[in-house]
Amino acid sequence: MTHSCRLSVAPMLDWTDRHCRYFHRLMTKETLLYTEMVTTGAIIHGKGDFLAYNEEEHPLALQLGGSNPEDLAKCAKL
Secondary structure (H helix, E strand, O other): OOOOOOOEEOOOOOOOOHHHHHHHHHHOOOOEEEOOOEEHHHHHHOOOOOOOOOHHHOOEEOOEEOOOHHHHHHHHHO
């Protein structure tokens, strides 16, 4: 994935959810947006839908956190 944009919108913990990203996307169509940090444990064992997004948010990058390579690989495949 390559982008020529020089601007990225950084997420804020407990603030930058998919609704906030959608709002950011309304302001700019090409800036790379990021999710807030989501841990592998939250994805594997959590009850929330941490990977929910709207197609309108693209380009979008997931920030995945964890220390177990197997868990990181498992979550990256989702």
